[in-house]
Amino acid sequence: MSEASFKKALVEAIPSLRAFARSLSGNRDRADDLVQETLAKAIANRERYTPGTNLKAWLITILRNQYYTEGRKRKREVADSDGDHAATLTAIPQQNGHLELTDFLSALQCLPEDQREALILIGASGFSYEEAAAMLDTRVGTVKSRVSRARARLEELMSGSPDFVRDDAAIQASTDMLNRALNA
Known part of the structure; x- marks a missing residue:
C-alpha cells in the first residue's frame, strides 16, 4: 500500500x-x-x-x-492543580525493609535443610503441597508439617530469639538459593 x-x-x-x-x-x-x-x-x-x-x-x-x-x-492520577494533595504525601524509609530482608535470609539458613527446602518450594517457588511432596519424594502431610515448623521457627528467630545471629555468609547462601528456586 x-x-x-x-x-x-x-x-x-x-x-x-x-x-x-x-x-x-x-x-x-x-x-x-x-x-x-x-x-x-x-x-x-x-x-x-x-x-x-x-x-x-x-x-x-x-x-x-x-x-x-x-x-x-x-x-x-489525582487532580491536584494547587498542590494540596502533593503536600500531604510522605515516603516511608526503605532501610528497614532491607534490614528485615537480610535478617530473614540469615534466619532462613538457621532452619534444618528439610524444612528450608519445603518452605522454599511452597513459599517462594509457588508449588502446591502435592507437587512439593512429589519432588521431595515424601507424603503431603510431611511437607505440610515441615513448612509449618519452618514458619514457626522463622517467626521465633525473627522476633528476637537469643540464638539468632545475623550472618553475611548465610544471607548470601539464602539469596543464591532463592534465586535458583525462582529462576528454575
Whole structure:
C-alpha cells in the first residue's frame, strides 16, 4: 500500500473511529482526542500494518488500547492543580525493609535443610503441597508439617530469639538459593 493510499484509507476510517471512540468514552471531546492519538500512532507505526489486512480493525485496536491505557493512568492520577494533595504525601524509609530482608535470609539458613527446602518450594517457588511432596519424594502431610515448623521457627528467630545471629555468609547462601528456586 502506497503512502498516499494509506493516508486516504486513514481519512476514510475517521467516521468509524469517531463513532467507536464516542461509544467507549461517552464524551465527544475525549473521542476526538482518542481518534487523533490513534491516527498519530498509526502513522508513526505504519510499518507494523500488514497490507491486505483490515486497516479499520487495526485502527480500532489501536484506539481501544489507547483508551484502556489512558483509563489505567487516570486511576493512578489525582487532580491536584494547587498542590494540596502533593503536600500531604510522605515516603516511608526503605532501610528497614532491607534490614528485615537480610535478617530473614540469615534466619532462613538457621532452619534444618528439610524444612528450608519445603518452605522454599511452597513459599517462594509457588508449588502446591502435592507437587512439593512429589519432588521431595515424601507424603503431603510431611511437607505440610515441615513448612509449618519452618514458619514457626522463622517467626521465633525473627522476633528476637537469643540464638539468632545475623550472618553475611548465610544471607548470601539464602539469596543464591532463592534465586535458583525462582529462576528454575
